[in-house]
Ligand SMILES: Nc1ncnc2c1ncn2[C@@H]1O[C@H](COP(=O)(O)OP(=O)(O)OP(=O)(O)O)[C@@H](O)[C@H]1O
């Protein structure tokens with residue numbers, strides 16, 4: 289395996305956050321060991337797995353190189369893992385690089401021209417590639433050809449270069465940002481969804497056995513419920529719970545141990561961490577559930593606007609705890625229930641109160 293880009297793909301705003309979906313340093317060190325190596329081992333994503341299985345089997349039967357595959361989905365759902373599985377299932381080598389690592393079209397030309405026949409080129413964060421590189425990629429994907437520009441200015445000439453057939457696997461967390469001509473050149477697009485708790489339980493059991501940790505069914509369920517639908521977070525929480533079980537108990541992860549451990553790390557029963565809860569608490573207690581502007585809310589929790597908007601809110605919105613409305617942020621009834629608080633103006637009907645929930 290070749291790493292053209294060794295810089296970690298992380299998101300600074302998520303740094304040090306136990307329930308952050310981006311990979312931190314420790315994740316990167318252990319993830320290789322926990323990655324499923326075949327489609328059979330890959331948990332969940334049934335539809336994607338079935339479709340991909342067909343694409344790869346058909347290519348193998350024809351003795352051909354598999355079609356280009358686009359993997360889209362939130363961080364930590366298994367895009368990198370699937371790209372490696374695609375290579376493994378095709379018995380092909382894999383070359384790994386990323387959009388931000390390709391600054392110039394020449395960088396891409398160098399990679400493309402050194403590919404072997406049938407090789408898988410994994411292009412992570414493909415939406416962050418430069419424009420000229422993107423245009424070179426169009427031709428490479430479609431005609432297995434690139435034009436290498438030699439010289440500068442009016443004397444520059446394009447030398448066509450044939451490429452061996454290869455499979456491009458692109459990954460993106462932002463499929464919407466991909467230009468349509470690029471999106472259209474993929475033969476198969478897999479959209480990865482958040483995982484169901486039962487699927488995360490299977491991920492946790494699998495990882496526990498690889499890490500040689502004893503875990504009870506209830507213990508795995510407890511961790512799964514707090515993992516925000518994300519295998520990376522499930523694996524990370526499992527490691528923290530393992531530490532706790534080892535230091536405070538006999539090493540076996542039971543439901544009580546998992547709950548106690550995650551209480552120490554301030555990850556609540558729904559997977560909210562301290563920041564998420566601070567945002568909700570401010571919204572409910574200081575602003576009676578809203579609507580309140582983002583800036584005001586951010587000041588109230590002592591955070592940057594961006595942190596509240598990009599780190600806390602997406603999950604709160606996804607969980608149906610917070611709504612973004614034109615008049616500001618509004619808590620939903622579920623938010624009051626989750627924090628065990630009673631809404632001040634319960635809409636009991638006919639009292640002329642403004643409906644704060646925008647329902
Ligand atoms: N379906 C799955 N079954 C088991 N483990 C999984 C699955 N999907 C992901 N994982 C585990 O979750 C971790 C993160 O997965 P991966 O690195 O593939 O995510 P990603 O989508 O590439 O994230 P990013 O967008 O941050 O690059 C890995 O350690 C992997 O083992």
Ligand SMILES: [Mg+2]
Nearest residue numbers: 367368369412
């Ligand atoms: Mg990845």
